[in-house]
Amino acid sequence: MQIKTINLTGTEQAVKFAETSTHFWVQNLGGSDVLVSMESGISEGKDNVLTVTSGGAGYVRSDMGDKTVYLLGNGKVQVYGVNNAFCPFKPGTKGGDAITFTGGAIAGTVDYPLLALNLYGQSIQNGTPTPEAPVDIVSVGDNGTVEITACGKNILMQTCVDKTEYGITFTKQPDGSIIMNGTSTSNFAYTIYDYNKSNTLVFNGGKYTISFGDEFNAWVRSSPTTAAMVVGCQIGESANYISYSKHGVRTFSTDEYVEERNLFVKVKLDAGAVCDNIRIYPQIEKGDTATEYEPYKGNTATITSGLPLCSVGDYRDELIYNADGTGKIIKRTGITTFDGSDNEEWELGSNYMRIGSPILSGVIAKTDEANPIANCICTNLPIVSANETFNGAQGLAVSSSGRVFICIASLAGNSDITAWTSYFAENPVTVVYQLETPQVIELSATEMAELGQLQTFDGMTTIYNDEGAEMTVKVATNPLLSEYVKPVIDGFTARYEERIAALEAAITST
Numbered sequence: 001m002q003i004k005t006i007n008l009t010g011t012e013q014a015v016k017f018a019e020t021s022t023h024f025w026v027q028n029l030g031g032s033d034v035l036v037s038m039e040s041g042i043s044e045g046k047d048n049v050l051t052v053t054s055g056g057a058g059y060v061r062s063d064m065g066d067k068t069v070y071l072l073g074n075g076k077v078q079v080y081g082v083n084n085a086f087c088p089f090k091p092g093t094k095g096g097d098a099i100t101f102t103g104g105a106i107a108g109t110v111d112y113p114l115l116a117l118n119l120y121g122q123s124i125q126n127g128t129p130t131p132e133a134p135v136d137i138v139s140v141g142d143n144g145t146v147e148i149t150a151c152g153k154n155i156l157m158q159t160c161v162d163k164t165e166y167g168i169t170f171t172k173q174p175d176g177s178i179i180m181n182g183t184s185t186s187n188f189a190y191t192i193y194d195y196n197k198s199n200t201l202v203f204n205g206g207k208y209t210i211s212f213g214d215e216f217n218a219w220v221r222s223s224p225t226t227a228a229m230v231v232g233c234q235i236g237e238s239a240n241y242i243s244y245s246k247h248g249v250r251t252f253s254t255d256e257y258v259e260e261r262n263l264f265v266k267v268k269l270d271a272g273a274v275c276d277n278i279r280i281y282p283q284i285e286k287g288d289t290a291t292e293y294e295p296y297k298g299n300t301a302t303i304t305s306g307l308p309l310c311s312v313g314d315y316r317d318e319l320i321y322n323a324d325g326t327g328k329i330i331k332r333t334g335i336t337t338f339d340g341s342d343n344e345e346w347e348l349g350s351n352y353m354r355i356g357s358p359i360l361s362g363v364i365a366k367t368d369e370a371n372p373i374a375n376c377i378c379t380n381l382p383i384v385s386a387n388e389t390f391n392g393a394q395g396l397a398v399s400s401s402g403r404v405f406i407c408i409a410s411l412a413g414n415s416d417i418t419a420w421t422s423y424f425a426e427n428p429v430t431v432v433y434q435l436e437t438p439q440v441i442e443l444s445a446t447e448m449a450e451l452g453q454l455q456t457f458d459g460m461t462t463i464y465n466d467e468g469a470e471m472t473v474k475v476a477t478n479p480l481l482s483e484y485v486k487p488v489i490d491g492f493t494a495r496y497e498e499r500i501a502a503l504e505a506a507i508t509s510t
Contacts (some may be wrong), residue, residue: 003113004079005452007445008034012042012072018063021081026050027057029325033071034458036060042072052077060075076325076445078113080450100472103204105153105286108477109456112170113323113474114150119334119465121309121317123432125377131394131408131423137432139335141307141468146319148451148471149200153296153460156210156265156284158296159197164201168275175296176508177213178282180267180275189230192282200300200465201263201284203254210243211290212249212267217248225273231284233243233260237243251493258468276327288463294364297339297457301450305329306441309469313375319443327443333431338404340424348417351392352407374398376433396431 001014004015010306015024028034036050037043045048052058060069069079098116099106121140129135140146151157160178162171172178178192193201214227220227230249231243242251242263257263267280281293306329309317321327338344338355347354373385374397384395389407397405406429411420443451454463456475463473 007282024069025059025080109461111181112476120471123310139308146303147466150454152457182272189266189268195262230266299453301308329441331439339428340421351412352389
């Protein structure tokens with residue numbers, strides 16, 4: 001089954017697939033009526049043109065099979081190329097299995113889009129901060145993006161191209177394998193996956209297995225020269241090798257490399273290695289067992305809206321996506337940095353600095369009504385109550401009105417406000433805090449389109465994000481779920497009705 005998500009803009013659009021299909025199902029996700037045909041030059045009322053109303057679905061077919069279908073309309077649609085008349089669409093709010101994890105493999109999945117996905121914000125601070133030793137707050141999406149990937153069991157997406165170097169010609173094949181020919185004139189490595197070209201390869205801890213296939217394994221064992229499978233990461237000027245094996249299969253642990261995003265995968269050849277149509281099948285999969293090779297297949301959705309996604313206490317930001325075309329980010333936290341600038345309007349107290357107007361409204365956790373402690377975390381200071389700052393206790397506090405109080409022991413009693421603001425300028429203070437009223441941020445059309453491309457695959461699916469954030473995904477693992485039953489029955493009924501009608505016509509003719 002082939003899947004595409006298309007945004008129609010009022011002009012006829014040809015949707016091309018890599019493989020031939022007999023039926024092209026179209027689901028109208030909202031907008032105007034969509035016209036569908038196997039031929040270009042679509043117009044309403046023309047023969048063999050199907051009208052799919054908003055929220056509806058239908059198919060056109062090609063008895064001989066085809067790779068292209070034509071659409072006309074406005075709005076977002078999903079197009080499936082299949083080889084039967086069974087409706088592949090089902091509501092994203094029914095059926096399926098909900099699985100919570102930070103990333104991993106799901107067994108027993110079927111070819112179908114994700115029914116739903118939730119990704120949760122998190123802010124981590126390892127240690128107790130002081131003005132002399134600030135502790136960074138690391139949140140999901142601090143680098144400006146979060147990438148969510150859904151692929152088959154093989155997570156190794158190739159970034160390599162056909163090339164000849166040091167006497168060896170590398171040629172990629174349609175099935176994802178790579179053929180090596182020639183005699184190596186030097187010790188060198190051919191890069192199959194390069195982190196500079198993609199961030200798709202991510203390890204989420206635990207064991208992974210790399211395999212290059214039986215042919216590579218047999219060749220390495222029999223060859224007087226050597227070759228190796230290499231998995232590593234670049235840290236500064238140095239390469240750190242996670243896995244290095246002169247065989248065709250190797251299991252390795254990734255627990256200490258979870259945070260690394262600068263990964264690479266290479267095949268290393270020694271000088272004198274003779275390659276006579278040696279074919280390698282590059283695969284990395286979750287677990288400690290190498291299974292039959294499967295080409296990489298999958299998609300990645302990049303999120304930039306509402307970042308970073310933070311957490312404080314039990315409150316955390318959340319990305320929500322549903323297959324019915326709804327998607328948003330709920331911001332339950334805010335993040336602010338104080339740097340002593342003029343617009344912050346600081347006022348000087350006897351032992352503390354106070355910002356003149358409420359700025360972090362609604363952050364108070366009502367654990368102690370008489371002396372509440374703000375529900376927030378700070379890079380430079382512990383969180384204390386406002387009363388404690390009045391009495392000279394070092395820390396950051398937020399009053400019930402939302403005013404921020406900061407007491408720094410080395411500056412307490414200093415009547416020069418410039419000394420305080422200069423400290424903030426040299427040592428910015430970042431605070432992550434609970435919002436009184438959550439904010440809703442709509443996902444962009446691009447983000448929604450990319451999320452709509454994420455799907456599960458028949459047999460095994462791997463789903464993860466490059467930030468190690470907790471996710472809940474809802475996937476179809478059983479093609480006989482209740483919402484499948486009626487379309488299947490309808491499909492059988494339609495086919496038998498066609499056969500009965502043809503038989504009756506033949507009898508009448510006879």
